[in-house]
Amino acid sequence: MHLVSVMQRGVWAVLLWPNLLTVSIPLDCREEPGSLSRCPSISQEKLLDRVIQHAELIYRVSEESCSLYEDMFIPLPLQFQRNQAGYSCITRTLSIPSSRNEIQQISDKWLLHSVLMLVQAWIEPLVYLQTSLGRYDAAPDMLLNKTKWVSEKLISLEQGVVVLIKKMLDEGILTINHSEQGLFQYELQPEMLESVMRDYTLLSCFKKDAHKMEAFLKLLKCRQTDKYNCS
DSSP states (O other): HHHHHHHHHHHHHHHHHHHHHHOOOOOOOOOTTOOSSGGGSSSSSHHHHHHHHHHHHHHHHHHEEEHHHHHOOHHHHHHHHHHHHHHGGGGGSSSOOOOOHHHHHHHHHHHHHHHHHHHHHHHHHHHHHHHHHTTOOOOHHHHHHHHHEEEEEEEHHHHHHHHHHHHOOSSOOOOHHHHHOOOOOOSEEEEEEHHHHHHHHHHOOOOOOHHHHHHHHHHHHHHOGGGGGGG
């Protein structure tokens, strides 16, 4: 990637980043730490719309972060090496539908629970990713800020999905103990190249799963309005 292209992308990111933050409508599921959530007072339709908007923004920023990381740290040969080396995503063991046919057949309940499982599975890895990127000598502030923003918004998305499950399904939430399941394991101080490739894998896999979250929520929205014409 030419340096001019990287610099141009960085300039546009700096200009657009504040606007992205102001456009986001908060889920506002917590008034203060320890207080009752405010989300239950929002209608189910509006809450679903806000959850979808959060998921859209998270996916968009994850896409930008992955592209920025590639431009800064991953030349094309290493991108091919990652594909050939079999780096796998941490959520591969979750029972999440992947094919179009599977997705169309699952119930609204499992659409919501699939989103919640994906959200909860990524909370710890994104915290780790922030720490790992902070050790880079040349990591731009834009990348660090985007990663932190996504990590914080993911927690808000979790809160919104939890309330949505209670509203739509009238049931408790699905919880996962990630440390016991071993979804995310890492060495404290890996070799630099290994660290770069692992962080790239995390960013790439999160972008993929963030797109799934968005797609599942939009399918759920479609089913609420036009049940027989959703694809």
